[in-house]
Amino acid sequence: MELHDVWFVLIAVLWTGYFFLEGFDFGIGVLTKLLARDRAERRVLINTIGPVWDGNEVWLLSAAGATFAAFPDWYATLFSGFYLPLLLILVCLILRGVAFEYRAKRPEESWQRNWEHTIFWTSLLPAVLWGVAFGNIVHGVKIDAHKEYVGGLGDLFNPYALLGGLVTLALFTFHGTVFAALKTVGDIRVRARRLALGLGAVAAVLTLGFLVWTQLDRGDGGSLIAVIVALVALAGAIVAIAAGREGWSFALSGVTIAALVATFFLTLFPDVMPSSLNDAWSLTVTNASSTPYTLKIMTWCAGIATPVVMLYQGWTYWVFRKRIGTQHIADATH
Structure with missing residues (x-):
């Protein structure tokens, strides 16, 4: 295996780590509107990720940095062609971090409510x-x-991508x-379990x-295995949460996300960005990579x-492993 192949795999691992960790971060942000009933419950949800959300974003920085260093042509085409969507994601991540830090700086309900709206939208959009x-x-x-990417912004919002x-x-x-069910106690934990069943059914469909479409479009034997693993793990996660086994459900939902990312990269290889105009113009691990010397230093x-x-x-994560509930919120107003 050549070093550019190794770095293709490593970048896939970094994206897997990011989506696994930041995935539940985004989910918690969305749940501040879907699950929480009052300010105290919103604080509980936010506190479940309070110690870890910023560390989770390290995986994104690592994935982007590794792409820039290992595959500069891939990075250049991706970030220029997808400039506006990626800029919107970046703005959302900045505002989301500010919202977490500033929400409790003042006691006024309007101040906190506005930052909570920000947390919701800057979690949903990315x-x-x-x-x-x-x-x-x-x-x-x-x-x-x-x-070079020669399409327009509208081309990015095609049915498959949507x-x-x-x-x-x-x-x-x-x-x-x-x-949320794994990290909380009391009524919010019970409601999180019930909500997870409905969300799991929607996610499964x-x-x-999406995975069947992907497999029919560009799949092979390796991606088929990843597709099967993703679907079986998701079904297992739904069954586990129905049985009240939050730990198993969380692990299996993580496997689902990992298998989804594996499907992406297995269908891509040896391309890193296929061209829809001409297969010969596609960016590959070979024509988009850095020099072997650069990759060697990066590997060390x-x-x-x-x-x-x-x-x-x-x-x-080990230090902040205990469950929390509204009874741990000393003052729900400030």
């Missing part, structure tokens, strides 16, 4: 747009012989609902349609830094 972006990457976009956006929104919200750096990052992030 959850949709990431699916749209990856749907386009997998399905193929208009790339010319100079490795279905991908609905799939990621449904899966992330289901993932977040299971996480959307995911089945990643081999040293990655285990350290994973250890301290795992330690953070």
Whole structure:
């Protein structure tokens, strides 16, 4: 296996980590409107991810940085062609972080309500747009012989990509609902279980349609295995949450997300961005990669830094592993 193949796999792993962790982050943000009934319950939901949300975004920075360094042509075409959607995601992530930090700085209900609205919308929009972006990457976009995207903004919102956006929104919200059930106690935990059943059913229907379409469009034997794993894991997650086994359900919903990302990258390889105009103009792991020397240095750096990052992030989750409920909110008004 060549180093550019290794880095294609590593970037897939980074995106898997990001969607697994940030997925339930986005889901919790959406649940502040779907599940929480009052300010105290919204605080409970926000507090479940309070210690970890910013660490989860490290995976996005790592994935983008690795793409820039390992596959500069892929990075250039992706971020120029998808400029407006990716800019909107970036703005949402910035505002979302500000909302988490500033929401409790003042006691006025209007102040906190406005920041809560911000948390909801800046969680929902990226959850949709990431699916749209990856749907386009997998399905193929208009790339010319100079490795430049020559389509328009409207081309990115095609039926396949929009279905991908609905799939990621449904899966992330289901993932977040299971996480809420896993991390809370009392009535909110019970309602999270019930809501997860409905969301799981919606996610299952959307995911089945999207993965079948993906398999018929560009799939092979490897991607078929990933598709089957995703669907079986999602069914298992729904069964587990119905039985009150939140831990198993959360693990299986995470497997579903991982298998979805695996399906994306397995259908792509050896391309990194297929061209819908001419297969010969597609960006591949070979024609879009950096030099072997660059990839060699990156491999050494990643081999040293990655285990350290994973250890301290795992330690953070262990420290803040206990459940919380409204009884732990000392003053629901401030």
